[in-house]
Amino acid sequence: MDWNLVLISAAGLGGLGLIIGIVLAIASVKLAVKVDEREAAVRAVLPGANCGACGFPGCDGYAAAVASGSAPLNKCSVGGASVARSIGEIMGQEAGAVEPMVAVLICRGGKDVAPARFQYKGAADCRHAALLLGGPKACVYGCVGLGHCAKVCPFGAITMGRNNLPVIDEKKCTGCGNCVRGCPKGTLLLVPRSKLVVLACVSHDKGKAVKDVCRVGCTACTLCTKVCPAGALTMVNNLPVMDFEKCIDCGICVHKCPTRSFIDRARGRPKAVINPRCTGCQACVRACPFKAIEGEPDKQHKVLADKCIGCGECRKVCPAEAIDMVGALGHAHPGKAA
Amino acid sequence: MSAPSRWKYFADGIIKENPVLILMIGLCPTLATSVSARDALGMAAAVTFVLVGSNVVVSLIRKVVPGSVRIPIFIIIISTFVTIIDYVLQAYQPALYRVLGVFVPLIVVNCIILGRAEAFAYGHGVFDSLLDALGKSAGYALVMLVMGSIREIFAAGTWFGVAVTPAWFRSAPVLFMIFPPGAFFLIGILKGIVNRLTAGKV
C-alpha cells in the first residue's frame, strides 16, 4: 500500500479544492453586484405570473423598471389596485388608479350560426389556420375556434366551448391581455369590467355578404345608432363603434339589433314598475322603445314585465316619479384584483 | 418510522418513482449502453454501486456538512466511487468496460446520483438512504433490462447471448434497434406506454 500516493493525492485534491474555494470566495466579494433593495421589495409584491401585461419582460423586468423609475406604478393588471398600492408604498409615491379589465370575445359566430368553408386538417392552432385563406370559416373576420387563446392564457381562464368559441371565466381572468395579443383575428378585446354592453362582431362587410356567412353577424343596418338614447354609437367601416364614455349600458341596442350582435354582460337587469303616483300622461308609453307599457290616458299605466328590458327610458320621462326600477342591475364579476 | 413505510423508500424507486421512466433523469447512459441485455445490466450494476455508495456516505456525513458547500462535497464523494468502479471494471471486466466506454466516468454527472444525494440522502438516515438507493437502482436496472433485452432481441435475435429467435429472423435482424434512432424510438414508446398506464393515477 503506497501511503505516499494516498497522501499526495489527498493533499493534491484537497489543495485544489481549497484553491478553488478561495478563488470563488474572493470573487464573490469582488464581483458582487449591488442589488437594489427596492427592486427586490417590488418584486416580492408582484404576483409572479410573468404574463407580460405590464409590457415588461416578466415580473422581474417590471420590478427593475419600477425601481429605476422608468415605469408607472399601476401597470400590473393581474395584481390590480392592491398591488399598485403596495408598490406605491414601497416607492413612496402615489400609484395611479387601476381600472380592472377583462377579456371579452367579440364574435358570436359559433359553429351553429357560422358555417365552415372547408375542412381544415392542419396544425390545430388558430394562427396556423388563419394563414390559410383567412381560416376555415366562411366569415374570414371571425373567431377561428382552434383554441390559441386557451393555450396562451397564463391563468387557465379560457376553455373552448362546445360551439367552437372560447369561454372566458371572468373570475379567473386578470385582464393581462395575452389572449388579445395572441388572437390572429382580433376577436378578443380587453374591456373595463364595469362595461356591460359590447358589440360582438368584427366583420367589416355589410348586408347579404354578412348574412350569407353568419346568422348573428352585424349587417351594418345602423338601427343601433338610431335607437341609442346616449348617442354612443357611430358607424365606422360597417361596424358600430361604441364610445364607452357616453354609453349608459341601458341595453336597448342589445334587444333592438335584428341579428343579436351585441352581448349584455349584466348578470341581471331590473324591471320597471309603475307605482300609484302615475297620472296617466302616457309619456312613458311613448318613450318605451319596446312598447312594453300599456295604459289608457288618465288611467294607471302598467308595465308588461315580459317585454320590459329595464332600460329606464320610461323613468327618465315620467313627470310624476311614478316609475321604480325594481331588481338590481347585476354587475359583471368584479374580478380578483378589485 | 414504522416498518411498512420504510420499505416504501425501496418500493417507490422501482415503479412509482422510477428514475428513468417517471422522473426522467439519467437518460444518457440508459440509451447509450442498453445495446444488449448483458451490457445494460452491467451499466446498471455500476450505477448501483455508485448510487448506494454515495447515498450511504452522504447520509453518514450529512450532519457535519454545511449547506453552502454541500454540492462540491457530494461531487467529490461521487467521483471517488466512480473512480473506484472505473478501475475495477478496467481490471476485471475489460470487455464490458470497452462497451461502456466514456459512460463510466460520466456516471459522476448522472442526474440520478447527484439528485438522490441532494434530495434524499442529505436529509435522511443511513438505512433509509440505503433503501432509497437500492430502490432507485432496482428501478433503473429494470428499465435497462427491458430496453437492453428488446434491443438485443430485435437487433441480434439473442438474449444474453442465447439465441431466442428462429434462424430466419437472425439472418435479417432489425438493425434499427442497435443504432441511436432505435434507442430514442424505443424509449419514446416505453414512456408513452407508461403514460397510458399511469393516466389519472400520477
Next chain:
Amino acid sequence: MNPAKILMGAFLVNNIILMRFIGLCPFFGVSTSLETSFGMSAAVLFVMMLAAWVSWLLYHLLLVPTGLVFLRTAVFILVIAGLVQFVEMVLKKYMRGLYSALGIYLPLITTNCAILGVTFLNIDYRFNLLQSTLFAVGTALGFALAIILFAAIRERLEDSPISPSFKGYPIAFVGASLVSLAFLGFTSLFGISL
C-alpha cells in the same frame, strides 16, 4: 488527425446528442422553445471551450507528470463546476446583457454530460491542445444544430393533435429518433469514422 475531419466528425458524423447520446437532459429540457435553445447553445459553446482547455492543461501539465491520472474524474468535475460559477459571476458583473441571455443556463451546464464527456473524449483520442479545441468547438456546434432543429420540430408538435399519453416526452423522443435517423446518413461522410 486532419483538423477538418475532427471538426466535421464532432459536428455531424458523431453528433454528440444524436449519435453519442451525451447531453440528453438539457436537450429535452431546453428544446421546448427556439429562443431558449439558442441561449443554451451559446452557453454550451462558451463553457465547452473553456472546459476543454482547462481540463487538457490540468491533465497534461499536472496529473500525468505527477502520476495522479486516476484523479482525473474528480479534478475535471471540480474545476468545471468552479469555472462555471466563476464565469457566471464575471458575466453578471461585467456583461449584463450576455448574463441575462445565458445566465440561467450556466448552472444547468455544470453537470452537463456533454461538457465532461468532451473532456474525457479529448483524452481518449489523445488530442493535442489544438485538436482538443477543434473537437470542443465542433461538438458545441453539433449540440447547437441538434437542439435548434429539435426545438423547431417541438414547437410545431405543440399544435398537433397527439393522443394524450404521447404528448410531451414520448412524441419528443420519437421525433428525436427521426432526426437521429437523418443524422445516421452522415456515417462515413468524407471517410470520417471518429
